[in-house]
Amino acid sequence: MNSVGEACADMKREYDQCFSRWFAEKFLKADCSGDPCTDLFKRYQQGVQKAIKEKEIPIEGLEFMGHGKEKPE
C-alpha cells in the first residue's frame, strides 16, 4: 500500500511489518510488554508529516501526533 509521501514508502513498509507482528503476537493476546516499533514510527512519521504539509492536506492537530503509551482517552 502506498504512502501519501512517496519518499517514505520504504519506512512505511518497515513500520507496517513491525506493527503487524506486534499487533498479532502481543497486543491481541493482551501482552503488555514494550512496543518495539517506536523508533521506526518516528522515522516514518517525519516523511509523512512533510508530505502532508507539502500537499496541504487539512489534518488538524498534526503537531501533536505521536506514537506511545498512556495517552489520555
Next chain:
Amino acid sequence: MRVWSSEHVFGHPWDTVIKAAMRKYPNPMNPSVVGVDVLERSVDSRGRLHSHRLLSTEWGLPGLVRAILGTSRTLTYIREHSIVDPVGKKMELCSTNITLTNWVSVSERLVYTPHPEDPGRTVLTQEAVITVKGISLGSYLESLMANTISSNAKKGGTGSIPGRGIKILRAVLCGEKKKTKQSKREVIFFIIQNIDAKLET
C-alpha cells in the same frame, strides 16, 4: 441527510477478523483506496489501541468531467480513528472525509464484536451518515450514495465507503461548471445516467 446501516457476520473468530481488518488495504474490492498512512498510534490507560490514519482515495474522473474541471487532480482524503480493545474484544472504527467538505460529508462507523452465540464468528455492524450540501439534487445524490454503500456492504463490508461515495457525488457536481443552465442540466443528466448504468453492473 441520509442514514444507512447494515450488519454482516464473518465465519471467523474475532481475532482473525481484526488482524485482517487492520490490513484491509490494498483491497481489490475497493481499488480506489491508493494510500494509507498512520498519523498517530497509542495505547490508552484501559489497554485499548487508538490509531489515527489518513486514507488517500483516487476516484478517476471521467474524461468529460476532467475537461470541464480543467484538472486531473482527483485525490480525496479520509481520516479514520480506530479503537481496538483486546480484552473486551471490540474494534470500533470511525471515518470521515476531510476534503470536499464544502459539498459532502460522509461519515462511517464500523463495530466488530464476537457473535453473541458463536465465538467462532464475528459480527460487523456498519452505519453511514451522508449529507450533501448546497445543491438542489441533494436528496437524489444522497440516495445514490446510500445505494452504493449498500452495494459495497453486500461484498462483505470490505469497501471504503466515503471514498466511493465522494467519487459519485463529484462526478455529478462537475456539471455545475458549465455556463448555461440548459447545458448544465444536460451534463448532469448525462453523468447521472452513466453512474446509474455503472451501479447496475
